[in-house]
Amino acid sequence: xxxxxxxxxxxxxxxxxxxxxxxxxxxxxxxxxxxxxxxxxxxxxxxxxxxxxxxxxxxxxxxxxxxxxxxxxxxxxxxxxxxxxxxxxxxxxxxxxxxxxxxxxxxxxxxxxxxxxxxxxxxxxxxxxxxxxxxxxxxxxxxxxxxxxxxxxxxxxxxxxxxxxxxxxxxxxxxxxxxxxxxxxxxxxxxxxxxxxxxxxxxxxxxxxxxxxxxxxxxxxxxxxxxxxxxxxxxxxxxxxxxxxxxxxxx
Numbered sequence: 001x002x003x004x005x006x007x008x009x010x011x012x013x014x015x016x017x018x019x020x021x022x023x024x025x026x027x028x029x030x031x032x033x034x035x036x037x038x039x040x041x042x043x044x045x046x047x048x049x050x051x052x053x054x055x056x057x058x059x060x061x062x063x064x065x066x067x068x069x070x071x072x073x074x075x076x077x078x079x080x081x082x083x084x085x086x087x088x089x090x091x092x093x094x095x096x097x098x099x100x101x102x103x104x105x106x107x108x109x110x111x112x113x114x115x116x117x118x119x120x121x122x123x124x125x126x127x128x129x130x131x132x133x134x135x136x137x138x139x140x141x142x143x144x145x146x147x148x149x150x151x152x153x154x155x156x157x158x159x160x161x162x163x164x165x166x167x168x169x170x171x172x173x174x175x176x177x178x179x180x181x182x183x184x185x186x187x188x189x190x191x192x193x194x195x196x197x198x199x200x201x202x203x204x205x206x207x208x209x210x211x212x213x214x215x216x217x218x219x220x221x222x223x224x225x226x227x228x229x230x231x232x233x234x235x236x237x238x239x240x241x242x243x244x245x246x247x248x249x250x251x
Contacts, residue, residue, distance in 0.1 A: 007031035008087025010230065011079055013066050013124065016041030018193035019143060020092040021048045022219035026227050028057035032088060035079040036061045058083065066093050066120045076127040085131045088139040088230045091121045099154035113161035121168055137180030139230045142169055144187040144241060149249035166241050173239030182238040186225045189245025191217040212247035
């Protein structure tokens with residue numbers, strides 16, 4: 001089957017700020033009508049939409065809880081009605097990522113992470129799948145993390161959920177490949193965004209000192225990887241986990 005074109009509608013979850021906002025802007029610049037998904041960042045999402053429209057792109061903001069099955073079904077229906085069928089899904093929405101001593105981690109702590117990185121991606125994939133199958137292809141890109149290689153004890157629940165998320169990518173890639181649907185994970189390193197505004201100069205310098213390319217990553221670096229995986233040029237790339245971290249976890 002021939003994959004859908006690069007300019008079909010892209011749904012980006014968690015796109016009112018941070019990586020999601022930059023990914024949304026990049027996909028719009030590449031010609032996609034973009035659904036800017038958000039949960040409660042209404043004003044921020046409107047600003048992202050306004051930026052895209054000011055640059056000549058097409059976008060609309062959609063509020064939804066992407067961990068709720070009915071809300072996800074309604075979200076995809078609303079996006080389709082306003083912008084057209086979703087041919088690119090970028091699974092980016094996330095929740096809090098507390099640092100916890102493994103000896104104190106509870107099952108509820110694990111469930112909180114699994115809800116965002118296993119339940120939500122599953123609901124979103126299932127909601128866009130019928131249309132992608134019908135159209136003969138599509139792109140699913142999950143935003144993962146290089147935390148798997150960093151082995152941070154205080155991030156055990158988050159790390160376990162991120163590992164599970166990429167396992168979904170691999171399973172889905174095999175299952176959905178016959179329909180022309182590619183599924184990949186983009187795994188950023190530490191990419192400072194709004195929620196890292198309080199990071200100290202010392203912590204940034206310490207991290208950078210271990211990055212072979214000698215700088216912190218930028219949201220645009222992640223957006224570029226997503227844009228490639230959403231493009232026709234990546235038609236034969238599936239089941240992969242692309243680290244975007246300047247080589248920080250080499251070796």
